[in-house]
Amino acid sequence: AQTVTQSQPEMSVQEAETVTLSCTYDTSENNYYLFWYKQPPSRQMILVIRQEAYKQQNATENRFSVNFQKAAKSFSLKISDSQLGDTAMYFCASSGYGGSQGNLIFGKGTKLSVKP
Amino acid sequence: NAGVTQTPKFQVLKTGQSMTLQCAQDMNHEYMSWYRQDPGMGLRLIHYSVGAGITDQGEVPNGYNVSRSTTEDFPLRLLSAAPSQTSVYFCASSYSGRGNTIYFGEGSWLTVV
Numbered sequence: 415a416q417t418v419t420q421s422q423p424e425m426s427v428q429e430a431e432t433v434t435l436s437c438t439y440d441t442s443e444n445n446y447y448l449f450w451y452k453q454p455p456s457r458q459m460i461l462v463i464r465q466e467a468y469k470q471q472n473a474t475e476n477r478f479s480v481n482f483q484k485a486a487k488s489f490s491l492k493i494s495d496s497q498l499g500d501t502a503m504y505f506c507a508s509s510g511y512g513g514s515q516g517n518l519i520f521g522k523g524t525k526l527s528v529k530p
Numbered sequence: 531n532a533g534v535t536q537t538p539k540f541q542v543l544k545t546g547q548s549m550t551l552q553c554a555q556d557m558n559h560e561y562m563s564w565y566r567q568d569p570g571m572g573l574r575l576i577h578y579s580v581g582a583g584i585t586d587q588g589e590v591p592n593g594y595n596v597s598r599s600t601t602e603d604f605p606l607r608l609l610s611a612a613p614s615q616t617s618v619y620f621c622a623s624s625y626s627g628r629g630n631t632i633y634f635g636e637g638s639w640l641t642v643v
Contacts, residue, residue, distance in 0.1 A: 418572070457618060459573075459634035505572050516561040516580075516624050516632060517588065520572025 416441045420521035435491045437506030448489045453503040536635035543611040551606040553621030560626040562604040566617040611642045
């Protein structure tokens with residue numbers, strides 16, 4: 415069975431600094447996708463960034479970037495120039511198990527606090 | 531742009547009661563799913579559908595029923611509510627195919643007393 419592990423339940427960072435959230439996963443699939451979702455206090459699930467496993471280049475979206483290490487099954491999220499609005503739960507997720515396209519397996523999340 | 535709409539947003543049920551959480555999307559997505567989120571946990575898949583008339587079980591299907599009679603709607607039924615079903619429920623949809631953006635509803639808070 416696929417698993418996604420986030421080993422940091424909580425993290426904090428000063429505004430304008432950089433923080434890295436860790437994620438490891440386990441899958442037997444050859445073709446899969448990895449995601450980071452942000453969940454602010456409103457509980458809305460917001461896609462932050464997506465990585466295709468067969469692409470070696472790390473995905474980047476503005477201040478958000480990933481470090482994808484396929485052999486190590488590691489998928490960390492780096493947030494640069496942290497802003498107060500980045501305060502949220504962050505979930506790592508993988509997709510594509512069995513024949514079920516679109517189903518996501520989530521980690522337990524990391525609560526990030528950005529301090530002024 | 532309605533996106534994925536869930537109703538109700540809040541509900542309190544008594545043990546043994548039944549209810550239906552409604553989910554509708556206006557993006558003509560083939561794929562729809564239901565997740566639950568418990569404290570300290572990520573979202574876990576309950577049921578999903580890859581098209582009208584086709585549904586399948588996810589990780590935690592017990593106590594829930596679904597059907598998909600139209601592309602737009604994917605209701606989740608609690609047959610006999612239990613306190614263990616107290617959770618936040620999210621409906622999601624996307625185009626079929628791995629890696630497509632999955633759109634989530636705003637969540638439905640359900641408390642079973």
